[in-house]
Amino acid sequence: MRPSDPRGVGPPGKRGFPVEMLHLVRIALSKPYTFVVLAVLILIVGPLAALRTPVDIFPEIRIPVIAVVWQYTGLPPDEMSGRVMLGFQRSLTTTVNDI
Numbered sequence: 001m002r003p004s005d006p007r008g009v010g011p012p013g014k015r016g017f018p019v020e021m022l023h024l025v026r027i028a029l030s031k032p033y034t035f036v037v038l039a040v041l042i043l044i045v046g047p048l049a050a051l052r053t054p055v056d057i058f059p060e061i062r063i064p065v066i067a068v069v070w071q072y073t074g075l076p077p078d079e080m081s082g083r084v085m086l087g088f089q090r091s092l093t094t095t096v097n098d099i
Helices: 018-031 032-052 077-095
Strands: none
Touching: 018 032
16 A cells, blocks of 8 residues: 555545545446436536526616716816815715715
8 A cells, every 4th residue: 555645646535535536436437328418418508508597788777876067167177176076075975965
């Protein structure tokens, strides 16, 4: 009897293959047609199930949205965001819940 090898080659049950795995191999070797039929079924049913599974790329999500338009002629965008929008956002977050 050889000592157990850490790569999985050695006597069953001693740091090698688990005994349960060898039991499955023995069944597969004794009934090969059963396992061939199971493999063919997996190859046929797998793609069919994947093709028939409904996939919605863009699900319908209803998120409440508020749009506010501010117009100040001659005000650059960075000044608009710093002076007007920052104050507006602060007032919304303090007065409206769940924002």
